[in-house]
Amino acid sequence: MASVLNCKASKVPFVYLGLPIGANINHKKNWKPILEKFDSVLSKWKAKVLSFGGRFTLVKSVLGSLGVYYFSLFKAPTGILKKLESKRRRFLWGGNEDNERISWVAWQKIIRDKDRGGLGVRSLKVINLALLAKWWSRYKNELATCKSLLAGLEMKDKPDLWLWKDVEGSEVEYRVKNLRWEMDNMKYQKVEDNFLLKCIPIKVNCFVWRLLLDRVATKEALLVRGINVGDNKCVICEAAPESALHLMVRCKVARWIWAIILEWVKLPGFNFSKSVREIIDYPAKFKMNKMECELIQAIVLVKCWEIWLTRNDMLFNKKMFSMVKVINDIKVMSFLWVCNRNKRLGIDWEKWGRFQFS
Numbered sequence: 001m002a003s004v005l006n007c008k009a010s011k012v013p014f015v016y017l018g019l020p021i022g023a024n025i026n027h028k029k030n031w032k033p034i035l036e037k038f039d040s041v042l043s044k045w046k047a048k049v050l051s052f053g054g055r056f057t058l059v060k061s062v063l064g065s066l067g068v069y070y071f072s073l074f075k076a077p078t079g080i081l082k083k084l085e086s087k088r089r090r091f092l093w094g095g096n097e098d099n100e101r102i103s104w105v106a107w108q109k110i111i112r113d114k115d116r117g118g119l120g121v122r123s124l125k126v127i128n129l130a131l132l133a134k135w136w137s138r139y140k141n142e143l144a145t146c147k148s149l150l151a152g153l154e155m156k157d158k159p160d161l162w163l164w165k166d167v168e169g170s171e172v173e174y175r176v177k178n179l180r181w182e183m184d185n186m187k188y189q190k191v192e193d194n195f196l197l198k199c200i201p202i203k204v205n206c207f208v209w210r211l212l213l214d215r216v217a218t219k220e221a222l223l224v225r226g227i228n229v230g231d232n233k234c235v236i237c238e239a240a241p242e243s244a245l246h247l248m249v250r251c252k253v254a255r256w257i258w259a260i261i262l263e264w265v266k267l268p269g270f271n272f273s274k275s276v277r278e279i280i281d282y283p284a285k286f287k288m289n290k291m292e293c294e295l296i297q298a299i300v301l302v303k304c305w306e307i308w309l310t311r312n313d314m315l316f317n318k319k320m321f322s323m324v325k326v327i328n329d330i331k332v333m334s335f336l337w338v339c340n341r342n343k344r345l346g347i348d349w350e351k352w353g354r355f356q357f358s
């Protein structure tokens, strides 16, 4: 037959448009191309040169969509999903197949949506199921189009859609993202005070998110995990054990920095002592317009980030502490990030320096 048609004879399984045709997709070996694709994206050097924010973006956007082609047609075996999630997790924390590094936050927490306290990375299992369910939606909805082609068939005025009930009980059209969102979130409570801000980089948001969970590599946190770091004293003041709470809230240097920043943004001083959350929530206690509140919250987040950078510079590069430099870095970096991302605000450096916008 092949010779009559002048074609080459072949047999199953074969690869067509990148997909294995005629192969038993329940066999792990048929998922090898996906595992290899993940490995090529998660190369060692990328994990080394990227910041946590960069790795997060890659894990979320690239790795999340790499398997979509396969996932929209085949149900991935549990073992494969576990392997792929493990590759994503290791990469996010800067490790690889041979070298696992500390996972400071549980993967189950990271894949939660942002309004459930996570980073919204999304689980591959849920992406897979939501994509497969899309076929049901297409079958139901496109059946109507087929029927319309048949003459003499009585049709109702109402569009024939595959509807399903969402959590609030109302009927909505099927969307992959809706089902994925509901499967992801059915287990977790909504978190009201989501501080993640679009006007500052992901790396700063991720850092503060970890700070609030007390999952930052301070000396105390490393000691708890059995890692020898020598003494446990705060790198900046050398007067107390270095925990996230000390470094950001209780350290005398952090208090001085807070006092200067609060004076700059024209908020009354406050003796913070309880938690990092207390500092983040502070600007929202005052009556001001939404824009101004968000600007101050952004500055608070940048301030936490700059304290961490200063501490690392002192510890690893043996730099001396300079209050002038820290304050300057907070003002400059917050200006560059916030104002470049919101050009319509029309804030210039002079207005920023006075923190007066009207």
Ligand SMILES: [Zn+2]
Residues within 6 Å of the ligand: 234, 235, 236, 237, 238, 239, 240, 246, 247, 251, 252, 253
């Ligand atoms: Zn200190």
